[in-house]
Amino acid sequence: MGNKRNEANGDKPKRNKTSGNNERKHSNATNARRTGNAKSRKAQRSDNGNRAAGRKPKGHRTTDAGPHNAPQAKKTRRSVGASSTARPNPDSRCAVSHLCGACQSIDTPYPEQLAAKQQEIIELFDGLAGESCALHPILGMDDPYHYRNKVISPFAPGRKLKGAAGAVRGKGKQRNHASREILCGMYAKGTHRIVDTSCCLLENETAKQVIQAIRQLMPKFGIEPYDEDAGCGFLRHAVVRIGHSSGEVLVTLVTNGSTFPASKAFCRELTKRVPAITTVVQNVNTRITNVILGDEGERTLFGPGFILDDLCDLRFRISAHSFYQVNATQTEVLYQRAIDFAELTGNEVVMDAYCGTGTIGLVAAKGTQGRPGAARVIGVDKVSDAIKDARNNARHNGIENAEFVAEDAGAFMRDFAAKDASIDVLFMDPPRAGSTPEFLDATCALSPNRIVYISCGPTTQARDVAYLTKRGYELTDIQAVDMFPHTEHVECICLLKKTSSTKGQMHHA
Numbered sequence: 001m002g003n004k005r006n007e008a009n010g011d012k013p014k015r016n017k018t019s020g021n022n023e024r025k026h027s028n029a030t031n032a033r034r035t036g037n038a039k040s041r042k043a044q045r046s047d048n049g050n051r052a053a054g055r056k057p058k059g060h061r062t063t064d065a066g067p068h069n070a071p072q073a074k075k076t077r078r079s080v081g082a083s084s085t086a087r088p089n090p091d092s093r094c095a096v097s098h099l100c101g102a103c104q105s106i107d108t109p110y111p112e113q114l115a116a117k118q119q120e121i122i123e124l125f126d127g128l129a130g131e132s133c134a135l136h137p138i139l140g141m142d143d144p145y146h147y148r149n150k151v152i153s154p155f156a157p158g159r160k161l162k163g164a165a166g167a168v169r170g171k172g173k174q175r176n177h178a179s180r181e182i183l184c185g186m187y188a189k190g191t192h193r194i195v196d197t198s199c200c201l202l203e204n205e206t207a208k209q210v211i212q213a214i215r216q217l218m219p220k221f222g223i224e225p226y227d228e229d230a231g232c233g234f235l236r237h238a239v240v241r242i243g244h245s246s247g248e249v250l251v252t253l254v255t256n257g258s259t260f261p262a263s264k265a266f267c268r269e270l271t272k273r274v275p276a277i278t279t280v281v282q283n284v285n286t287r288i289t290n291v292i293l294g295d296e297g298e299r300t301l302f303g304p305g306f307i308l309d310d311l312c313d314l315r316f317r318i319s320a321h322s323f324y325q326v327n328a329t330q331t332e333v334l335y336q337r338a339i340d341f342a343e344l345t346g347n348e349v350v351m352d353a354y355c356g357t358g359t360i361g362l363v364a365a366k367g368t369q370g371r372p373g374a375a376r377v378i379g380v381d382k383v384s385d386a387i388k389d390a391r392n393n394a395r396h397n398g399i400e401n402a403e404f405v406a407e408d409a410g411a412f413m414r415d416f417a418a419k420d421a422s423i424d425v426l427f428m429d430p431p432r433a434g435s436t437p438e439f440l441d442a443t444c445a446l447s448p449n450r451i452v453y454i455s456c457g458p459t460t461q462a463r464d465v466a467y468l469t470k471r472g473y474e475l476t477d478i479q480a481v482d483m484f485p486h487t488e489h490v491e492c493i494c495l496l497k498k499t500s501s502t503k504g505q506m507h508h509a
Contacts (some may be wrong), residue, residue, distance in 0.1 A: 094201050101189030103202055103486040114140045114482060117490040121480045124462040125494075129475050136479045139333050144485030149242040150326045151207035152292060155215065155225040155235045156194055158183040182225050184215045184238075192228070202486060206276050207240040210251055213273040214238050221266050226256050228288075234260075236285060237292050241318060243309035244328030248278045250307045252320040258284045258297055267302040279303025281320050293321060312336065312363045314397050322389055323356050330483045334454065334491060335363050337479050338427065339371075341452045341495040346372030348424035351416075351448070353409040353439070355379035358390030358402065360427055360454070365394075365402040374425070377402040380409040410439035417445040426451045434460025437467070444471045451496040456483070458492045465494055474499040 158181035226233035285294025352361030367373030455461035477495035
């Protein structure tokens with residue numbers, strides 16, 4: 001279901017310096033020809049701030065008439081904000097979809113989106129199916145809007161505000177960002193330019209309300225937004241998570257320092273403005289990094305420090321670092337279909353590889369919709385924090401027939417096979433990049449009767465399925481699930497069964 005580690009850690013886009021530098025070079029060269037002289041550093045900053053096109057990275061050279069007249073490199077900072085040329089699109093359902101790049105298909109009717117994704121799956125797997133392979137119709141959403149229950153927003157200083165002045169609190173020296181607007185929203189695709197996504201049709205509306213309330217309260221409490229070029233400022237990000245069934249709200253404030261003056265008063269005012277908030281956590285990240293959440297300390301400012309949510313009749317504890325699917329509605333659809341493919345009767349030994357926090361394995365262990373679960377479930381993942389969460393989730397749900405191991409899944413499976421142990425069903429849910437030949441070889445050595453392969457990257461999934469069909473497995477069922485409506489992404493489940501027949505044609509179920 002995608003790279004669980006990235007989702008949990010919250011990696012943000014790395015800077016794309018090349019294209020941005022070329023644009024700024026062209027703009028500066030044009031201004032130089034008009035004035036006959038390069039602008040001073042102060043004037044450049046003012047002009048860039050007015051245009052909000054972004055300051056130049058450190059070491060960027062501004063030319064006058066030609067390369068021989070280029071001055072020495074100057075240390076300049078790049079502001080983060082929308083370009084003056086970035087206008088809302090009145091012809092789109094989302095006025096900023098062309099800026100953030102997150103919902104590529106927002107203006108395509110939803111049935112057409114589903115048809116296109118189904119066709120993509122057909123083309124990817126057409127040559128891999130066995131004679132009895134069933135291609136099931138894609139499973140879409142009844143209401144494909146505001147489904148993202150996790151919303152992340154950076155905070156950064158924007159344009160200067162006329163008539164505003166005064167220093168505000170932040171790490172290091174006092175700065176005058178109180179005289180600048182505070183930007184929040186989403187990074188435009190491939191950049192560190194922030195787009196205001198308060199009108200986003202995919203993000204949970206309560207989460208967006210929380211983000212806006214934080215931004216509005218920051219000047220009142222003297223909280224400075226983080227300036228990633230200068231390394232100054234206090235609030236870097238806010239991460240808001242909503243319990244789909246419980247409605248509980250976790251707010252994680254990522255700060256550039258541990259000291260948070262008036263934190264209790266801030267939380268009191270924040271929860272007054274958004275009463276749905278049940279807990280607020282401070283996460284400290286002072287590193288110069290693209291990773292959003294830090295590992296330098298965490299403390300609960302309000303509430304219990306976690307939220308609870310129900311998924312497939314199980315209750316999960318979600319903290320700041322926990323991996324949890326952002327579309328809970330479709331996650332239940334996906335998991336239910338995967339359990340259907342596993343054909344559990346109550347006697348099976350099941351392995352959940354790349355298990356993350358154990359969600360699919362725990363559902364398999366308990367059973368769902370009145371049907372039996374597996375006799376034994378073994379979850380394996382190399383991320384120890386995820387395994388800790390999986391064990392806690394098993395304990396909280398009273399599940400005793402599931403165990404979780406912090407180890408490389410391929411190595412564990414090879415050792416398991418060497419002991420003449422066997423499994424009946426393998427669930428595998430690798431990152432978007434797919435699995436590895438080593439893991440797939442270990443799978444064949446362990447030789448489960450059924451493999452339920454879940455993937456958010458059907459292209460790499462098809463590659464891995466081709467590998468398995470050459471080693472004694474037949475692809476018998478394919479199910480696409482639209483986890484992320486209005487985007488180009490599609491989730492796919494493949495069922496493979498151990499057999500000697502490997503080739504044939506698909507039929508539509």
